[in-house]
Amino acid sequence: MAAVIEVQGLAKRYGSKRGINDVSFSVDEGEVFGFLGPNGAGKTTTIRILMALIGADSGTARIAGLDCWHQSVAIKKIVGYVPGEPALDPNLTGGQILEFFARLRGGVDQKYLKDLIERFDLDISRKFRQYSTGNKRKVVLIQAFMHRPRLLILDEPTSGLDPLNQHEFDRMVKEVSDEGRTVFLSSHILSEVEKTCTRVGIIRAGSIVRIGGVAEVAAIKRYEMTVTFGSPVPADAFKSLDGVISVEASDEGHTLRLEMQGPADAVVKAAARYPVISLTSHEPSLEDIFLRYYESDVAAKEAEHVVA
Amino acid sequence: MWWLRSVFLKTLRDYRVAILGWGIGMGLVVVSPMASVDTLLSTPQAREQLVSLAAQFSWNADVVAVDTIGGYATFKIGIFIFLIAIWPLLAGSRMLRSEEERGSIDVLLSVPRPRARIALEKLAAMWTALLVMGVLIGLLAYVGGQKFGADFSLVDGLIFGLNLALVCAIFGGLALLISQFTREAGPAAGWTGALLLVFIVLDMVRRVIPNDAWISRLSPIYYYNLSKPLIPSYGVNFGAMLFLLALALFLGAAAVWLFVRRDVGGTVPLPRWLQLPERTPNRALPVGDWSLRSVYARGLGMIAMPAMWWTLLIAGWAIWVVVVVQQLGSKLDSLLASSPSAANLIKTLGGGSASLSTGLLSAMLFFLPLFLMAFAVTQVNSWSSDEQDGRLELLLAAPQPRLSVILCRFAALATATIVISLITLLATAVAAAAAGISLDTGDLAAATLGMVPLGLLVAAIGYMGAGWLRSAADTGLLSFLLVAWFFISFIGPELKLPDATLKLSAFYYYGTPLLHGLQAASVVGVIAVAALALGIGALRFARKDIAV
Numbered sequence: 001m002a003a004v005i006e007v008q009g010l011a012k013r014y015g016s017k018r019g020i021n022d023v024s025f026s027v028d029e030g031e032v033f034g035f036l037g038p039n040g041a042g043k044t045t046t047i048r049i050l051m052a053l054i055g056a057d058s059g060t061a062r063i064a065g066l067d068c069w070h071q072s073v074a075i076k077k078i079v080g081y082v083p084g085e086p087a088l089d090p091n092l093t094g095g096q097i098l099e100f101f102a103r104l105r106g107g108v109d110q111k112y113l114k115d116l117i118e119r120f121d122l123d124i125s126r127k128f129r130q131y132s133t134g135n136k137r138k139v140v141l142i143q144a145f146m147h148r149p150r151l152l153i154l155d156e157p158t159s160g161l162d163p164l165n166q167h168e169f170d171r172m173v174k175e176v177s178d179e180g181r182t183v184f185l186s187s188h189i190l191s192e193v194e195k196t197c198t199r200v201g202i203i204r205a206g207s208i209v210r211i212g213g214v215a216e217v218a219a220i221k222r223y224e225m226t227v228t229f230g231s232p233v234p235a236d237a238f239k240s241l242d243g244v245i246s247v248e249a250s251d252e253g254h255t256l257r258l259e260m261q262g263p264a265d266a267v268v269k270a271a272a273r274y275p276v277i278s279l280t281s282h283e284p285s286l287e288d289i290f291l292r293y294y295e296s297d298v299a300a301k302e303a304e305h306v307v308a
Numbered sequence: 309m310w311w312l313r314s315v316f317l318k319t320l321r322d323y324r325v326a327i328l329g330w331g332i333g334m335g336l337v338v339v340s341p342m343a344s345v346d347t348l349l350s351t352p353q354a355r356e357q358l359v360s361l362a363a364q365f366s367w368n369a370d371v372v373a374v375d376t377i378g379g380y381a382t383f384k385i386g387i388f389i390f391l392i393a394i395w396p397l398l399a400g401s402r403m404l405r406s407e408e409e410r411g412s413i414d415v416l417l418s419v420p421r422p423r424a425r426i427a428l429e430k431l432a433a434m435w436t437a438l439l440v441m442g443v444l445i446g447l448l449a450y451v452g453g454q455k456f457g458a459d460f461s462l463v464d465g466l467i468f469g470l471n472l473a474l475v476c477a478i479f480g481g482l483a484l485l486i487s488q489f490t491r492e493a494g495p496a497a498g499w500t501g502a503l504l505l506v507f508i509v510l511d512m513v514r515r516v517i518p519n520d521a522w523i524s525r526l527s528p529i530y531y532y533n534l535s536k537p538l539i540p541s542y543g544v545n546f547g548a549m550l551f552l553l554a555l556a557l558f559l560g561a562a563a564v565w566l567f568v569r570r571d572v573g574g575t576v577p578l579p580r581w582l583q584l585p586e587r588t589p590n591r592a593l594p595v596g597d598w599s600l601r602s603v604y605a606r607g608l609g610m611i612a613m614p615a616m617w618w619t620l621l622i623a624g625w626a627i628w629v630v631v632v633v634q635q636l637g638s639k640l641d642s643l644l645a646s647s648p649s650a651a652n653l654i655k656t657l658g659g660g661s662a663s664l665s666t667g668l669l670s671a672m673l674f675f676l677p678l679f680l681m682a683f684a685v686t687q688v689n690s691w692s693s694d695e696q697d698g699r700l701e702l703l704l705a706a707p708q709p710r711l712s713v714i715l716c717r718f719a720a721l722a723t724a725t726i727v728i729s730l731i732t733l734l735a736t737a738v739a740a741a742a743a744g745i746s747l748d749t750g751d752l753a754a755a756t757l758g759m760v761p762l763g764l765l766v767a768a769i770g771y772m773g774a775g776w777l778r779s780a781a782d783t784g785l786l787s788f789l790l791v792a793w794f795f796i797s798f799i800g801p802e803l804k805l806p807d808a809t810l811k812l813s814a815f816y817y818y819g820t821p822l823l824h825g826l827q828a829a830s831v832v833g834v835i836a837v838a839a840l841a842l843g844i845g846a847l848r849f850a851r852k853d854i855a856v
Contacts, residue, residue: 014856048854051704051705052704053701053704053705053853053854053855054853054854054856055851055853073707073708073709074707076705076706076707076708077707079705081702081705083698083701083702083705085698086702087697087698087699087701087702088699088702089610089699093594095592095593095594096594096597096600098593099593099594099595099597099600100600100606101702101706102593103600103601103602104602104603104703104706104707104708105706105707110593110595113593114591114593117591118591123591124591124593125591129409129492130491140702143702
């Protein structure tokens, strides 16, 4: 498969503030690529460079072999874009906005456009300023999909959508993918990316941390369990159990905090041998995962240094 | 930060620019007529002529002691003083409703304070702002009065400001009350503005038809006019001022009472017969809408409504000027004949015309390009705000070259300025013909169409500035430039400023087209500078980071 998006050594700074630094990745034709990162990581900066809304300080960004800055008009003919914060003329109705962009783009299939409006159940007679956050997002999503672009660049596209419409969005992405078109989707929601994407890039603090298949996301999806017992328990009894990465005891052995990956069956059965007061489990935030990445990255580099 | 300690202080801080702008601006409006009194009353004959002339304009304002500085200022500012009511009208309509539109009031109302208290703190901030404006106006009126030898005291000046603040508080309260019935701030401001005009006209009725004076009592402006603190011999009607205060309190209290009882984001339910019919969702796309066909057409669509209002102002001013000059007739000639210094001023501004009425007409048409340039400033603000607030992001994500986007928007603005000028030309020609004033069609066309290059110059400089500056800075600098140009050209000749300084003003190149036509070299020069500024602005826009 040929690469539709090729980004090499991209950097951008906002004065003294960090933007992105040495970002490189590529997205193949037909892929649904997830671009994951916490708020302020550099997702939107990267996307706005791809859309020629801002220029890179260094590095190259190409879409379909065309330079994103110098050949932006040609690129925009094949791209559908959803910005992170949709802002449009507040005095236009949803219908007027869609009609305006349809005319600017040309070649929009009116039947398909009406179909999209139906699918999102959007009242296009209301002014943009009167829409709820979710409905504003629907207008912007429809204008991105309506001309059946070869590449969709979507910056946190489901933000503000209710589960029903999120499901509709997932179906639309699937249809696009089935037709061999490409989707570049940024998000800070791990499960969303896991559900819709085939490959994932993770960005943190302006740098790409990892790029890989979506299966690898599952590998980083660790979680924590906290078990409180009626009497002190030996932490060592849990350390070697299946799925346990690490154990931390507190409250004089009454409480165990377990870092987990995989099934919790062994831990639950082991805990049942003691008087359990409470058991809670939660997924770590993406930020926690990224921090973990950094910690391991730094540790690995230090180890390499020692070996060398 | 002390100003974040309460809703009252935060709101008052939000008003700080308006307080200074409107307070000092309106204060100067009050002072400006005082400067010409000495000239107009240089001889007993001139004094008599002035009183007689003022009587002809009694529909505009009460003619009381117009041969004194305070009396002349009170008469001269007439209905124009109610320009200050525009601020409370906008502030009142937006106070709660704009926050509801933005959704920011939801967060504000989530703090553990009663809804009424939050609304009252905001209302109190507006009243305080009006009071400070009133003090500024009163102080400036007093300082101006002292400078030109008026006989009113500091207390009189401050009471004048207080009276003005009270009538403004009524319109602020009215706008706030009406906004409880509208879903957006705009219609509330519009309705209040319409009521302001109605009240001004109602107050005029008693001056035009004395027997029907009772109807004027329905207008708050009638009670405002019962006090004339700048005329010590006329004095102050404290009963009328108390009535204005009571009305302002009542309107504010009613608005807050309704706000506390209605849904946030909703409106006070109207009786069924007053309700608009239920809107049925329309899924048909507006395929035939001309304003959606291109960036240029969209630009025209966006500018159409403001352009209509500015056309009314500019063409209305031109018609009014023609009618006034016709009304003044021979009285003006005899007044100016007995007051050589006033005649000299009009002669300078009017381009040295031998005929004083034509000279006056030319001098007053001098304001036309100023209005058109002010319109251009508002449109520059619209452009730079669109970019700053991210509204250009999706437009630039469509396959449109950036150069095309900026040039299409500028072309829409240029089209609007040309249309405004053409309508002004037509309206002025018709008014002159109806008033029996003989004007050279070519020179009239030069005076009206000659505004266009100046409007485009301001717009181009603003577009260029938007490439580097944020919206507020760009608009502020452009407004300052406009004011500076105006004062260089308006008072520069009187101050005997050197020719090189006068040439710094764009108005210099407008000249006095009603008398002398347009100077081709000046027009070409202005257009060349505008083209250069636009070129730089367009190139900058094509290369800059958007909304950073």
